[in-house]
Amino acid sequence: MNDDLTARARIRDAAIKLFTERGIEGASIRDIATEAGVSSGLVRHHFGSKEALRAACDTYARDRMFELSRELIDEQGLENVNVGTVQPVAFPLQTYLVRSMMDGSETASALFLQTVEYGEEWAKTHGVVTDDFRAWSAVITAMKLGVYVLREQLELALGEDLASTSGYTRLNRAFVDIFSHPLLTPEQAKNLRKDH
Amino acid sequence: MNDDLTARARIRDAAIKLFTERGIEGASIRDIATEAGVSSGLVRHHFGSKEALRAACDTYARDRMFELSRELIDEQGLENVNVGTVQPVAFPLQTYLVRSMMDGSETASALFLQTVEYGEEWAKTHGVVTDDFRAWSAVITAMKLGVYVLREQLELALGEDLASTSGYTRLNRAFVDIFSHPLLTPEQAKNLRKDH
DNA sequence: TAGACAGCTACACGATCGTGTAGTCAAGTC
DNA sequence: GACTTGACTACACGATCGTGTAGCTGTCTA
Known part of the structure; x- marks a missing residue:
């Protein structure tokens, strides 16, 4: 636990950690409070409700991810950023967002759609071979x-x-x-496309 | 609801459905009983506990998946089976297994490891280009x-x-x-391998 | 210095959870 | 026809959940 952080920040970090590990339903407010070293009432005082706490975690993780990718682009330049790789720093945030998405977060789902749309444009302008750019981007994002x-x-x-x-x-x-x-040869790909 | 099935089978199907939709913790025994059209006591009578019900769903889904892939291989021949595609019938079962895996199922996790090991052997004997077959298979399985x-x-x-x-x-x-x-050119791949 | 106020805790509430217990009912066995 | 057995229901239990309420601090400000 980082004692330098305000109680509010410690609660938020503890919530992201436990929500990621146990899911939204699986992590109770009391557990989060204990993890953050505060009383359960303080969680309610700062965030109002469990749903509001979760929403605060969602937007925090999303905004922090944006900051990180912005820094990465500034450092390496847009064209040199590795689209397939991930940042160690962003790993826990991304993990939280995906877990929250699975548990019905609209913020996280919106982020998914945004990523798919960005990937679709990227595919169109970078010579990706497909006749369904939307599906291509959606599947590769999900993967x-x-x-x-x-x-x-x-x-x-x-x-x-x-x-x-x-x-x-x-x-x-x-x-x-x-x-x-490529994992499939052109002949294999041709056959698979015909079969279905 | 399928009235032809025994109550036990209806409970199991309802559990798989609700566990998939809401997660293990999110689906209560009472909800599952209502979905199956029986009393909550009957769920306990047939399966003993929620954890045992979940274990029964795990092994059922796994065994059913094995049956389905066996049938697929018998139909198409081992070499013609599309490794990238999925069966519509197996879709809900596979979805349940992944959800159960996320919620800590040992049966599902064992299935994941088994799939990774199979993919590792497949990669070695089918000319996949990598010097870490284990990581290659694990990542492609997760994806x-x-x-x-x-x-x-x-x-x-x-x-x-x-x-x-x-x-x-x-x-x-x-x-x-x-x-x-391929998504990356040889030069791009070379650069990315050096950077990290 | 009095008062407002945010940070924080303690405790109690109704609801819901998994589980336990008792009992009904129909079918099969001797 | 008495007895056993398995499918099934009704109901009560303790625990835990999210939430509500009341009150205690320290700090800042008029």
Whole structure:
């Protein structure tokens, strides 16, 4: 726990942590208060209700993600940003957002749609081969987010923490390998397209 | 509701449906009983506890998935089975298993590991380009399952039901497009591998 | 210095949860 | 025809949940 943070910030961080680990329903206000080192009444005092606390976490995570990607673009330049990789700093925030999305967050769902629309434009202007850019972007977005949802299983399969340098590097290299070599031959693709 | 099924089967189907929609914690025994058209006591009578009911759903979904893939292989032959596509029949079962996995199911997690191991062997014997077959398989498995987890968001982005013929076809074609064309050029891949 | 006010705690409330217990009912067995 | 057994319901239990209320602090300001 970071004692430098205000109680409000500590509650918000504790909520994001427990919501991510146990889901929205699975994390009680009392648990969050204990994790933050405050009374459960203070959670209510600062955020009003559990739903409002969750909404505050949603917008905080979203805005923080925007800040981080903005910083990344400023550092590396728009064209050099690795679209397939993820930032270690953004990992927990992204994980929270996906979990919140699954539990019915409108803020997180809106972010998903926004990402799909951005990916659709990117695909059109970067020579992606498909005749359904919308579906292409939606599926690839869902696939990338799947890594966050199944983080626990992924760590089990790899035998190491994804937040570690080693695990993070393996993850990124796997992304690069997957997206730089075709998995299906043209004949296989042709057959699969006909069958369905 | 299917009146032909025994009460036990109806409870199990209702549990899989509600567990998938609301998560394990979010679906109460009373809700499941109402959905199945029985009393809540009968759920306990047949399955003993909520955890045991969930375990029964896990093994049922897993075994049913094995049956379905066995039938698919018998029909099409092992080499012709589309590794990227999904079966409409298996869709709800797979969705349940992923949800259950997220909520801490050991049965579902074991299935994930098994899938990763199978994919690892497949990659080694089918000329996949990578020096970390384990990570390659784990990431691609997580990515494919992401589509199930984010089914709701995917349907929102595509504007149609994924269980419909049209939605299912768009999904499969997007898979084929993504896996039959490289997203990164060799130079880009080389740069990304160096950076991290 | 009196008063307003935000930060914070303690405690009680109704609702809902999983679970436990008792009992009804119909079908099968001897 | 008495007895057993499994499917099934009704109801009560303790625990936990989100929420409501009252009151205690310290700080700032008019």
